[in-house]
Amino acid sequence: MTITSPAPTPIPAIDTHGAADPRRARRRRGVSAVAWRLLGIVGALGLWQLGAVLVDSRGVLPGPAIVFSELGASLLDDPGLRYLGVQHPGYLYNIGWTVGFAVVAWLVGSALGAAVGLISARVQLVRNVSEPLLFVFGAVPALVLAPFFLVWFGQGWAGKAVLVAFYSFVTVGLVAQSAALSFPRASEEYAATLGLDTRSRFRHVVVPGTLPAILAGLRIALATAIAVQATVELLGSQTGVGRLIALRANQGDVAAVLGLSLALGLSAMALDLLLRVVIRRIIRWQ
Template identity: 35%
Template sequence: MANTSDLSDPHRSHSRGRFGLLVPAGGLLPLDPTKLVGVVLFFAVWYLGHVLIGPYLPMPHVVIGTALRNLVSSAYFVGIGLPEGGYMPHLLSTTRTAMLGCLVGGAIGILSGLLSAHSAVVYQITRPVAAFLGTIPILVAAPFFLIWFGVSDLAKIVLVAFYSAVALHINALRAVEILPPHYLDYARTLGAGHGTVFWRISFPGSVPQLFGGLRNALGAAWGLAAITEILGTQHGLGRVIIATWSVQDITTMMGGLFLLSLIAVVADAILMAARARALRWADTDT
């Protein structure tokens, strides 16, 4: 039974979550019933899909069992031309690509976007560049990055960083544009210079929007990394997909996708925890 004394403690802050559930101000309860319903529904639809589609959509327990059996070692992987170590080296490679690419590209995009919002010169320079680069499809750009940087981890990271930078640039610019203008007016009236306005008003005020853009960029980074790996690398989930597709092994292919999805969910949860900590001063919804 829950400790009801926590609910009446005046020193603890609580708020009403979805459907009136009483939750701590820092976030939802560790086991949110609405999320549990979503998980159950997801697997129910998956089982139904297997009934309708057949063996080309293996049942969840079969996919999960395959993923666990081949997680850290797999003679089967070696037999179809994959390196030793099961899924693990490939998951680590894709995770490293997505995280580093998003981090580097995000930092560049956020900085350029914020500077563009405060400098007409920077804005005029970056606007056509961002507009042009943002229209290039990933499948068109990926082969060029592999040619320029070789079939290497560097090519994958640069590609993810490239798209993350464009996305975060636009997001950061928009974050400053939607700030209430009277904040800036008050600061300038009180004698604040450009640097003070940037660091004390624009940057803190745009942080909620920036976290949203970073979350979207990180979500896209997993797919961008896998697409690059499909086009040609020795490690990564894309390499597993190509190898298993060549032998028509849908179950092993989906096992890798399932494991990568779990990593992506954990990474997203960590990012949202960082957001909640950074925005303790703001009463915003995730």
């Protein structure tokens, strides 16, 4: 009698190309996103140039080349602003002042807003006190409150810092409170069955679960902080982009106003990109 051994089970081939497909797909999506953004920038500049040609008036709508040329010429120093008594007439210094000041106030206000928003979602007394404040002042424009803050805290740095921090507090507080209130209770109840007390559930379940929404709110608050800082400087300041925009607007220099506004916007975009990188590293577990 002949005994035959069973045929060996074939080993499936490992597809080395398939493992790289997700990486290639992500790379293609990244390149596509950059290409579309560049296309949007080129399209906007083209429409701007077309509008400048049709208007044909530098005093009404200067072209991109004129605006960027004047911006580069005054980036480090501007004799005209120095003649007007501006202590630091260079655009770069004033942009750095506005953005840096706004970032410091944003950090303080956002940290307080996140803490109050999260706690208010779990402590009714804190919610009763903070919720009206967050919703009322969240609907009031900064330009309305700015004169009051400047009167109460003075024309110096304190009034501006309090106003920027306050709006960052309101923005992040609303986001944190909404995220914590909508967080599923089932997750906390399951953690309770594992023996976690109230504080541990809040620290290890609620905070990580609402973190992505809060970090997204930080991006909104950062843009708001820079805008509020520049707006307050328009009303009264010795340094900053807002003061330079006010001076150039009084002179009727549209090119300088556009250049300063674009420089501030590009600075805000660069900070937002940096913040997005940090956020991706923080929530890489998602």
